[in-house]
Amino acid sequence: MIIDEAKITIKAGDGGDGGIFFRHEKYVPKGGPDGGDGGNGGNVFIKASRHIDDLTEYVRKRKIFAEDGQNGMKQKMFGKKGQDLILNVPLGTQVYENNQLLFDLTEDEKKILIAKGGSGGWGNCHFATSIKQAPEWAKEGLPGEKKKIRLELKMIADVGLVGLPNAGKSTLLSVISNARPKVADYPFTTIEPNLGVVRAENRSIIVADIPGLIEGASDGKGLGTKFLKHIERTRTILHLVDVSGLDPWRDYHTVRDELKKFSEKLAKKPELVVLSKIELIPDKEIKKIVNKFKKHKINTILISAATHSGIDALIYDIIKHIS
Ligand SMILES: Nc1nc2c(ncn2[C@@H]2O[C@H](COP(=O)(O)OP(=O)(O)OP(=O)(O)O)[C@@H](O)[C@H]2O)c(=O)[nH]1
Ligand SMILES: [Mg+2]
Missing domain, CATH: 2.70.210.12 (GTP1/OBG domain)
Known part of the structure; x- marks a missing residue:
């Protein structure tokens, strides 16, 4: 611990x-x-x-x-x-x-x-x-x-991973960094923050993976928001949204609302929105989700940690973002 x-x-x-x-x-x-x-x-x-x-x-x-x-x-x-x-x-x-x-x-x-x-x-x-x-x-x-x-x-990571439980945060960290956090098919697998180092293009980027957030986290539901203090000082938030969920757009806002309730400063941080597990649903469905975000001027990055699709591009985006 x-x-x-x-x-x-x-x-x-x-x-x-x-x-x-x-x-x-x-x-x-x-x-x-x-x-x-x-x-x-x-x-x-x-x-x-x-x-x-x-x-x-x-x-x-x-x-x-x-x-x-x-x-x-x-x-x-x-x-x-x-x-x-x-x-x-x-x-x-x-x-x-x-x-x-x-x-x-x-x-x-x-x-x-x-x-x-x-x-x-x-x-x-x-x-x-x-x-x-x-x-x-x-x-x-x-x-x-x-x-x-x-x-x-208060940890100092460059990038903080946020998202609902099961969004695939720890899986992504294990794919892009040296960290080997526990991954499992149930909510709140991660109960303590994990740090990983991503090495790419002669740089080392520290990424923090924290427990998932649920609606009401700021009132103490689930594991609460106390772990958010660990990403208060990161430069960028990487917000992971599972495309195979019932309503990814709503899921995105559930987490955004909790971030805002925790701190304005955190909510104002630059955010990369990453749609995960894209191999699970047809391209047509993905397109709909992407368009929904686009309509609200939010760009998304598509990945699958399972097939490694989009991972290199994501790392490139992260580097560009924090440089
Ligand atoms: N099919 C598929 N499954 C994935 C992918 N990424 C993660 N998973 C699965 O999703 C489940 C949850 O993954 P985790 O990485 O533990 O999710 P998490 O966001 O860290 O969850 P918490 O720690 O509970 O907040 C696991 O069963 C993973 O194997 C993916 O790209 N494709
Ligand atoms: Mg996890």
């Missing part, structure tokens, strides 16, 4: 306290102050990596603390700095605090500072004055930042 959300508490390290020490010299009971500074606390960073698939790690480990800085020592020795922590997260992770988006990690290897370590306090060696030559105080280290954050993974 893909874990696409995690709530964690992170805390940067506290700064070490400044040291209070005095030089020990022969015949001088209390030499000058020589307490060193405390070390800074370790910072917490978040780093995006395309080699990480999901947020599982942060569901198991909910509290993450960076190391504290050590206290200052005698002979003006600095306390050791606390070690920084780097949390590796999948590419496409968003970081929220109090439901406000802080960072959107869409760039591989990008590293952001999420909690700053506290500064170490000054040792008493800084506080000697001509009047007070043996100060018995130093500064305490400052606390490290603490935050409760929510990590949310």
